[in-house]
Amino acid sequence: MSIIQENERHFEDFLPDNGRQDIFDKLEALDVHIRQSASAYVDGLSVQLLGAVANRTTVRDRNGESREVIMLGSNSYLSLTTHPRVVAACRDACAKYGYGMGAVSLYAGTTDLHRELEQLVAEFYGAEDAILIPCGYSANVGVISALCGAGDVVINDAYNHASIFDGCALSQAEVKVYLHRNLRHLEKILGQLPESQRGRLIVTDGVFSMDGDIAPLADIAALARRYGARVMVDDAHGLGVVGPTGRGTAEQCGCADQVDITVGTFSKTPGAIGGYCVGSARLIQYLRYYARTYFFSTSIPAPIVAGLIEVFKLLRDDAAGRDRLWHNIRYMKEGLMARGFDTGSSESAIIPVIVGDEAKLVQFNNDLRRNGVYTNIVTYPAVRRKECRLRLCIMNSLTQQDMDTALDTICRLGRDIGVIA
Numbered sequence: 001m002s003i004i005q006e007n008e009r010h011f012e013d014f015l016p017d018n019g020r021q022d023i024f025d026k027l028e029a030l031d032v033h034i035r036q037s038a039s040a041y042v043d044g045l046s047v048q049l050l051g052a053v054a055n056r057t058t059v060r061d062r063n064g065e066s067r068e069v070i071m072l073g074s075n076s077y078l079s080l081t082t083h084p085r086v087v088a089a090c091r092d093a094c095a096k097y098g099y100g101m102g103a104v105s106l107y108a109g110t111t112d113l114h115r116e117l118e119q120l121v122a123e124f125y126g127a128e129d130a131i132l133i134p135c136g137y138s139a140n141v142g143v144i145s146a147l148c149g150a151g152d153v154v155i156n157d158a159y160n161h162a163s164i165f166d167g168c169a170l171s172q173a174e175v176k177v178y179l180h181r182n183l184r185h186l187e188k189i190l191g192q193l194p195e196s197q198r199g200r201l202i203v204t205d206g207v208f209s210m211d212g213d214i215a216p217l218a219d220i221a222a223l224a225r226r227y228g229a230r231v232m233v234d235d236a237h238g239l240g241v242v243g244p245t246g247r248g249t250a251e252q253c254g255c256a257d258q259v260d261i262t263v264g265t266f267s268k269t270p271g272a273i274g275g276y277c278v279g280s281a282r283l284i285q286y287l288r289y290y291a292r293t294y295f296f297s298t299s300i301p302a303p304i305v306a307g308l309i310e311v312f313k314l315l316r317d318d319a320a321g322r323d324r325l326w327h328n329i330r331y332m333k334e335g336l337m338a339r340g341f342d343t344g345s346s347e348s349a350i351i352p353v354i355v356g357d358e359a360k361l362v363q364f365n366n367d368l369r370r371n372g373v374y375t376n377i378v379t380y381p382a383v384r385r386k387e388c389r390l391r392l393c394i395m396n397s398l399t400q401q402d403m404d405t406a407l408d409t410i411c412r413l414g415r416d417i418g419v420i421a
């Protein structure tokens with residue numbers, strides 16, 4: 001089965017063969033699977049953080065044991081989750097606005113802070129306007145399903161995030177998938193579209209979430225122009241990390257003015273929760289009416305929005321410690337490669353460490369945590385089982401000592417388990 005087909009599945013192989021039974025039969029099937037074969041994700045689901053996400057934090061394992069770990073599993077790349085200015089703004093707004101909104105944006109769910117954040121996000125990207133959507137997942141679903149419908153075609157990179165595929169499914173547009181970052185395949189698909197099918201959208205992650213590599217966005221935009229397609233980029237992991245001033249993949253590729261739709265999330269570098277879309281004023285106006293995940297979903301709490309305003313001021317001024325982040329990314333990637341690990345073609349704060357064997361991966365991850373290093377694992381259905389890996393996320397708050405200790409531990413345990421020679 002190709003990753004293209006796998007992307008449309010979600011633990012389907014845990015289901016009973018005969019799908020036409022009681023809808024709850026699959027609950028038992030999954031339960032049996034977990035008990036019999038210890039699903040790779042079981043441990044991850046039962047580890048609890050006992051404090052803020054920082055370079056070091058305390059976790060409690062399934063067996064109740066707690067310990068301090070070096071954090072290599074958080075997407076808060078610039079450590080903004082705990083930035084004093086962000087936390088203070090959040091606390092003040094909580095006192096003034098309360099902790100939740102209690103309404104969708106178009107009812108009583110928009111404060112002055114929400115509009116201020118939309119303007120800051122739009123200005124950050126040099127776009128006309130922006131819309132806040134409750135999370136990154138629902139931003140992709142809402143934007144694609146609002147813009148595309150039956151008769152249109154959405155052309156996806158095979159490694160796009162699941163929320164993009166879910167948005168496509170909801171849209172009822174035709175869905176085509178090109179091999180990961182493969183421009184020849186993309187062009188072949190574009191060249192075979194019937195002349196009459198004019199509603200064409202190419203969607204790509206900017207930074208790919210499982211591999212940390214970057215879309216060839218300038219070339220994609222050039223193809224889009226040649227074949228009359230619109231371009232949408234989901235830059236969840238690019239914001240604040242890649243590009244000369246941290247404005248993401250389009251800035252890195254020098255094609256910011258050729259991207260029609262940028263979707264992002266406040267859950268990675270901004271360290272909070274929420275999603276957004278930026279583009280022309282008309283696009284954003286249209287989405288306010290037709291993106292159902294905006295129209296019918298309660299808006300982001302004001303304290304979070306207040307924190308995000310500070311985040312975007314820091315990002316705007318490139319004052320959130322991106323230089324230190326890149327020092328840490330290079331140090332960790334070079335350190336892993338020098339020790340013989342396969343880190344794929346990462347160009348961002350996400351560094352995969354390919355293991356390729358699920359049993360070894362689970363043991364590696366658990367041993368690392370027991371030895372004070374917190375990592376995440378990625379396996380099916382997010383990637384093929386034979387490409388299963390640790391997924392390291394680098395933060396700018398990691399100290400030199402944190403990184404040296406982590407590298408030594410990863411190397412020692414990787415050798416014990418046979419991941420490296």
Ligand SMILES: Cc1ncc(COP(=O)(O)O)c(C=O)c1O
Pocket residue numbers: 135136137138140161163205208209234236237265266267273274275
């Ligand atoms: C590329 C990409 N897009 C979208 C999302 C969804 O964002 P959120 O967690 O804010 O819903 C994620 C995060 O998992 C992601 O990695």
